[in-house]
Amino acid sequence: MGHANWRESLWARRKDRINSSLWRQRRHIGSVQQPLLKSDGEWLTNFSSNDYLGLAAHPKLAEAMSEASHQWGVGCGASHMVCGHQSPHQQLEQALAEFVGAERVVLFSNGYMANLALGSAFAQRNDLCLHDKLNHASLIDGARLSNAQFKRYAHADLAHARKIIMRNEHERLLLASDGVFSMDGDIAPLIELNELANHHSALLFIDDAHGFGVLGPSGKGSLASVGLAPRDNIVMLGTLGKALGSFGAFIAADEYVIEHLIQCARSYVYTTALPSPVVAASSAALELLKCDHAVLNGHLDKLISLFTQACKLEGLSLLPSITAIQPVMIGDEALAERASEHLKNAGFLVPSIRTPTVPKGQARLRVTLTAAHTECQVKVVVKAIARALSAVGAGFECRA
Numbered sequence: 451m452g453h454a455n456w457r458e459s460l461w462a463r464r465k466d467r468i469n470s471s472l473w474r475q476r477r478h479i480g481s482v483q484q485p486l487l488k489s490d491g492e493w494l495t496n497f498s499s500n501d502y503l504g505l506a507a508h509p510k511l512a513e514a515m516s517e518a519s520h521q522w523g524v525g526c527g528a529s530h531m532v533c534g535h536q537s538p539h540q541q542l543e544q545a546l547a548e549f550v551g552a553e554r555v556v557l558f559s560n561g562y563m564a565n566l567a568l569g570s571a572f573a574q575r576n577d578l579c580l581h582d583k584l585n586h587a588s589l590i591d592g593a594r595l596s597n598a599q600f601k602r603y604a605h606a607d608l609a610h611a612r613k614i615i616m617r618n619e620h621e622r623l624l625l626a627s628d629g630v631f632s633m634d635g636d637i638a639p640l641i642e643l644n645e646l647a648n649h650h651s652a653l654l655f656i657d658d659a660h661g662f663g664v665l666g667p668s669g670k671g672s673l674a675s676v677g678l679a680p681r682d683n684i685v686m687l688g689t690l691g692k693a694l695g696s697f698g699a700f701i702a703a704d705e706y707v708i709e710h711l712i713q714c715a716r717s718y719v720y721t722t723a724l725p726s727p728v729v730a731a732s733s734a735a736l737e738l739l740k741c742d743h744a745v746l747n748g749h750l751d752k753l754i755s756l757f758t759q760a761c762k763l764e765g766l767s768l769l770p771s772i773t774a775i776q777p778v779m780i781g782d783e784a785l786a787e788r789a790s791e792h793l794k795n796a797g798f799l800v801p802s803i804r805t806p807t808v809p810k811g812q813a814r815l816r817v818t819l820t821a822a823h824t825e826c827q828v829k830v831v832v833k834a835i836a837r838a839l840s841a842v843g844a845g846f847e848c849r850a
C-alpha cells in the first residue's frame with residue numbers, strides 16, 4: 451500500500467481522457483481579445499469569449515490601467531487586511547455598491563475565489579447548502595469547503611428544491627444559483643427563488659458572473675432585470691473579467707454580510723489584493739457602462755435575435771437562451787469536438803463543451819456573441835455551424 455507509481459497513474463488517467471474525447475488543449479492567442487483572433491498562428495473569427503461588451507481591448511480601460519500604474523505602482527504588496535487595500539479598491543467598492551443598489555461591496559481577486567468565500571464563510575455543520583444542479587464549479591467547490599450538508603435540485607426546478615428542504619433536517623438554509631447559467635445561457639427563476647428564500651429565512655446567493663454588465667438597466671445584472679437588488683437576504687456576486695473586460699470580482703450585500711466576509715472568508719483574508727491598475731481599469735469599465743450600455747447592449751441584443759432566428763431557419767438545435775450564451779446542442783462528445791475542429795478549419799473559433807463541464811451526453815458548441823461582432827459575422831457563423839454539423843455526421847442535414 452502507498453507505493454503505486456504516480457507517473458503510471460497519471461498516464462492511465464491521461465489515456466482515459468484521450469480515449470473519451472475529453473483531452474483539452476490550450477490555444478496560444480497571439481492578438482488582443484477581439485472578434486478576429488490569432489489562435490495558434492491562424493486568424494479566426496472568435497465566438498468563444500465572455501467579453502460580452504467588447505471592452506477587453508478598449509482604449510479607455512488601457513489608459514486607466516496605465517495611469518494607475520504610475521500613480522499606484524503595479525503590485526499591492528499584501529492582502530487587504532494588512533496594507534494592500536488602496537484608494538482605487540475603496541473607490542471601486544463604493545461605486546459598485548451604488549451601481550447595484552447594495553449597502554456595501556467587497557472586491558475579490560476573481561469570481562472563483564469569491565465563490566469559495568460565499569460557500570465556506572457562511573455555512574456551518576448543521577446548515578444546508580442547496581444548489582441548482584447546473585451551478586458553476588466554483589460555487590459548488592465553495593459549498594464543499596464548508597462543513598454543511600450539500601444538496602442539488604434539478605435545474606431551475608423549485609418544486610424539487612422545496613421537496614429537498616422539507617425532507618431535510620437543518621438549522622439554516624443557503625440557496626445558491628447562477629443568475630445566468632454559464633453553459634446553457636438561461637436565466638434562473640429569480641423571483642421564485644427569492645420567495646422560497648424568504649419563506650425559509652434563507653440567504654440567497656446569486657452568482658451573476660454572466661449577467662452583470664449585460665442584463666437589467668445599465669447592465670446592473672440579472673437581479674435588477676426582475677426588480678430585485680442585493681439587499682436583505684440576497685447576496686450577489688459579479689465578475690469584472692467578463693462583460694466589464696477587466697479582471698476581478700465583487701460580492702454585494704448588506705453591511706453585516708460583507709463585514710462577515712472581510713473577517714472570515716479565507717479566500718479574501720489570505721491573498722494579495724488585486725493590483726490597483728487592474729482595479730482602475732474596472733472603474734473605467736463601470737463608467738463606460740453608465741454612459742454607453744444602451745448602445746453596446748442594444749447591438750448585442752440585435753445580434754442575439756439574429757443568431758437565434760438564423761439557427762431556427764437552418765434547423766439547428768438551441769437551448770432556450772435569450773442571452774449572449776447560445777449553445778448549439780450536439781450530444782456526443784467526440785462529434786462536438788469534431789464539429790469544433792471543422793469550424794476551426796473553416797476559420798471560426800467555436801469551442802466544444804464536454805463533460806465534466808456539462809452532463810455526459812450533452813456536449814455542445816458554446817457560441818458566445820459580443821457587442822464587437824458584426825451582423826455579417828453572425829450570419830456567416832450560423833451557416834458554417836450548419837455545414838460543420840452536417841459534415842461530421844451529427845444527425846443534421848444542412849439546408850444550404
Ligand SMILES: Cc1ncc(COP(=O)(O)O)c(C=O)c1O
Nearest residue numbers: 560561562586632657659689691
Ligand atoms: C458562473 C460563473 N461563476 C464564476 C466564475 C469564475 O469567475 P472568474 O473567471 O472571475 O474566476 C465563472 C467563470 O467562468 C462563471 O462562469
